[in-house]
Amino acid sequence: MQFGIFTVGDLALDPVSGTTPNEHERIKRMVELAVHAEQAGLDVFATGEHHNPPFVPSSPTTMLGYTAARTSRIVLSTSTTLITTNDPVKIAEDYAMLQHLADGRVDLMMGRGNTGPVYPWFGKDIRDGIALAVENYALLRRLWREELVDWEGRFRTPLQGFTATPRPLDGVPPFVWHGSIRSPQIAEQAAYYGDGFFHNNIFWPKDHTQRMIELYRTRFEHYGHGTAEEAIVGLGGQTYMRPNSQDALREIRPYFDRSPIYGGGPSLEQTMEQTPLSVGSPQQVIERTLAFRDYAGDYQRQLFAVDGMGIPHKAALEQIDILGEQVVPVLRAEFAKNRPANVPDAPTHAALVAAARTDVEQPA
Template sequence: LAVENYALLRRLWTEDVVDWQGKYRTPLQGFTSTPRPLDGVAPFVWHGSIRTPEIAEQAAYYGDGFFHNNIFWNIEHTAQMVNLYRRRYEHYGHGQADQAIVGLGGQFFMRKNSQDAVNEFRPYFDVAPVYGHGPSMEDFTEMTPLTVGSPQQVLERYLGMVEHVGHYQRQGFLIDHAGLPLKTVLEQLDLLGEILPEMRKGYAEGRPAHIPEAPTHASLVEKARVAGTLTEHRTVGVDDVTGQSPYEAALKGAN
């Protein structure tokens, strides 16, 4: 279903009128999808998966990003999935395996003092449906990326992911888990903010120059412009989040 739907989505992004018939949804006849992609350039897509090799294969086939959930499985499983994606990315001619665009999930509970973190999080862990009635919190944190401790412990554990999956472009975190109250979630965000500069610095250290950053809309527009595939009839504009369209700015600069 995911493979078929995504193949259709790409056609809807790149073709003005689509005739399509598949296995899992109603056929389309003379269908035009609106609104069209900004600047006529489809967004960069991350394909997320926990344990489905077909999703890693799909991401590699299109040269898209692969985001591994990395929450409930051991790091060996995560590395196996990421390495599959990297090999197939290279197989399809998008670049070297280590240049594939990878993201990882993660989860933590932090307090300044590690024992305070353990004591405070345990009652939530023990009754949360997704955690409770299974391994102890100590076993779960050993077997999975869940890290309960001090900010330094969280920092060191997630910087260590590079040793298992190679250099990667995105690290996401699940913070509002296990029924934590809003006040506590916001405190977790504050603590993450304190270690974020060091985390970014750590991920950047030792990264070879040939390993790219994850594409942005602006970089995709520029790539299309250089390739001569940027179409001037597409709608352009300004939004209050990203500002002026890079394509519109380029057009104004040329006039």
């Protein structure tokens, strides 16, 4: 099982210090988070894609390419690649290039995004969101898997004899997760192709997350990719830890209360009760995370948000240290217990290459 962190790259006021990082500081600090996560023994670093203030990561491949040069082991991913407003040709080429630069340590998560104004900025209509996600991804898969592509659809100009360059590393495209919080159509899309399904698992109660994952698992089996247990599932989560749980609650409260997402709604304690938000001691976060399996089944990837909302960079780095030293080793051991033999590991480039070669070598 893979454990890592993800960031949305927001610029937010620190309500305690009264300071806000500038864009340059925030971008550089995001890379520092990735490097620190590798040093702490985590498996994955993922960044969002946003094209509107107060967010800075408008070019994930640029950031991840730079991060690839600063790291050697950690998997570099997106926590959203906008399949709706990006041209699938550009996605195919950008991520194949990144795959080469990172020696295969790349996967990506397709998503529609949650900011309506982005659609017209890129010449799209938000009412076509689902249709764009379906059509664009169908084209992207062909661009990665076929040398010459003839294609015609609703949302872009036709292609005739087009070859995306560079070709995927070792002839194997990056593994794709489809991320969605609320859209069953996206869970269906992930199941149809046998790709991974990632549920952010932050803002919604566990019964909603459970329904989405069960839908994906059921349809994964329906399309003949394996049993429901063999479907590839990832979960998000948000955490803040201190040795003493009361210190964790006290420290995060002003950031929670001022958050544009959380602030003004249910209290911190109510939100923790109603959603998977995990604030407390390392042991409490371990117990909370292990309970995810009760409704998600045995899954393959767990990512934590440790920054954002104006949380100081130093505190975010400390969260990574706690994850690496106290939390993830226990989670690895506990999640491994009683894990059915047929539940696959999280896909890696090496594993995908090996599987592709095995398929080629199989007798007709």
